Amino acid sequence: MFLINGQFPGPLIECNKGDTLVINVKNELDEDTTIHSHGMFQRGTPWYDGVPGQTQCGIPSKSSFTYKFKVEQSGTYWYHSHSRTQYIEGIVGPLIIHEPNDPYKNECDEEIIVLLQDWYHTDAKTLLATFLSPDSQGNEPLPDNGLINGHNSFNCSSAPEGSDCVSNAPLAQFKFVKGKKYKLRIINASAFAAFIFSIDGHSMDVVEVEGMITKRHTVHRLPINVAQRYSVIVTADQPIDQYFMRAEMETACFPTQSDVLNPLIKAVVTYDTYKCSTDQAPSSTAWSDDVENCVDLKASDLKPYKDQKIPNPTKTFTLEIDFRPDENGVVLAYINNSSYKIDTDNPTIIKVYNGVKQFAPDQNVFMIEKNEIVDIVLINTDGGEHPFHFHGHTFWCLGSGESGTQPDYNSLNTKDPIQRDTATVPANGWIVIRFVSNNAGVWGFHCHIEWHVASGLVAQFVTQPDQIKRLNPPDEWKTLCPNSFNSNNSSNSSKGSKGPKSYKSLNGSNGFTNSPNNSHNEKSKKFKKPF
Structure with missing residues (x-):
């Protein structure tokens, strides 16, 4: 087993809303690791979200790293390694934020x-x-x-x-x-x-x-x-x-x-x-x-x-989930026909700092350039359910449907929906969620079944890339990826994913791309009628 401070489950971390939380990690494993504070917004500190390939490089074996961020929320959370399958082996613990006005x-x-x-x-x-x-x-x-x-x-x-x-x-x-x-x-x-x-x-x-x-x-x-x-x-x-x-x-x-x-x-x-x-x-x-x-x-x-006032959407992404064998007979997960491949040596947020504006298809990147009210329509063509978690945000659960139904905006609850950060899309069903994209960063959106993460059921939302570049990450974080930053902060499109060398869109469109067929990035023609 992997232990934290010699114990399993890991020690309770608790603080009050408004505190600054400091988590000192000393990695005594024989492999790199990261710690993700599950559910924390990391507003203004997206590099502390703890996701290899997206927000940081791993903390090397026998090295230390400190996560330090302001806590502006309250409730029941947890922390865990986001590296490979480490949290299955014991790197997990509760994180409780107390609300003075509960x-x-x-x-x-x-x-x-x-x-x-x-x-x-x-x-x-x-x-x-x-x-x-x-x-x-x-x-x-x-x-x-x-x-x-x-x-x-x-x-x-x-x-x-x-x-x-x-x-x-x-x-x-x-x-x-x-x-x-x-x-x-x-x-x-x-x-x-x-x-x-x-x-x-x-x-x-x-x-x-x-x-x-x-x-x-x-x-x-x-x-x-x-x-x-x-x-x-x-x-x-x-x-x-x-x-x-x-x-x-x-x-x-x-x-x-x-x-x-x-x-x-x-x-x-x-x-x-x-x-x-x-x-x-x-x-x-x-x-x-x-x-x-x-x-x-x-x-x-x-x-x-x-009571909450639910804003109207200004942008919609439709994401279709699928599982199928690749050319080697290995069953992988796909979002809009693209299976995510982690790029541990050159995380997405560093690509943004280096001026990259187009991403390899296997990075499953969706871009939101400014403050938007965003709907995500998740269409599940798989016979299993999937609990999807969104980093850096909570979202309103507007509606869901089981096998044989289609999303219909006329039936969604926009009056008093619950807000959370992890919701289940039913087997062969769908969900519609809505969030406010007012948090600059690179935010994972993935099924939290760990086996599905490993098989590629992961997307990334890059929100307000220009604002990300105005944030000033600490030097300690930069040293985790010593070979990834460009000295002139210019585009570094020749590095990154182990997919295509060039990050040019394969369909010739401008801006960020998520797959060769990104027809589902905006309102999908296939599901346009019910909307």
């Missing part, structure tokens, strides 16, 4: 962090090599287990022969005091698995979605996809006893089923005056509410705490 602040006696993960018993690099080979046929590696705050047990009879397996490993433990109210900050830090979260006998009031404070919405079972976060208020109002906390993997979303995986991950909630032996398992019963698999909690059930 309207629910006085309604909770205590906060509890609940970090959910899937877990693999095989090294992630080995799994990735198999996944990116013809042998996988595009089927993602299935987890062997799941964790709540780093804990769970495993049935050793299913372990490979010769394994060092301990039966009846302790589950995560949580203490409740009768009558008290708890804010649970729930984070899904998985590589692949979505969960349905619940606590036997205890209802939950959703009060925050990825930094947005919401009106109360009561649920018994809460679906939460990869990289999503919710805060819920739970009242300890049940008889003094023990109760199971459950995180049920949504295996209906998996391409195949595992013979060894127990998809029901448990922890134990114990009332403080409970007298019986804690070695005895709870006898509590799970909620029986039916929750639809492989989609988000119904967006219409989530309402912002304060």
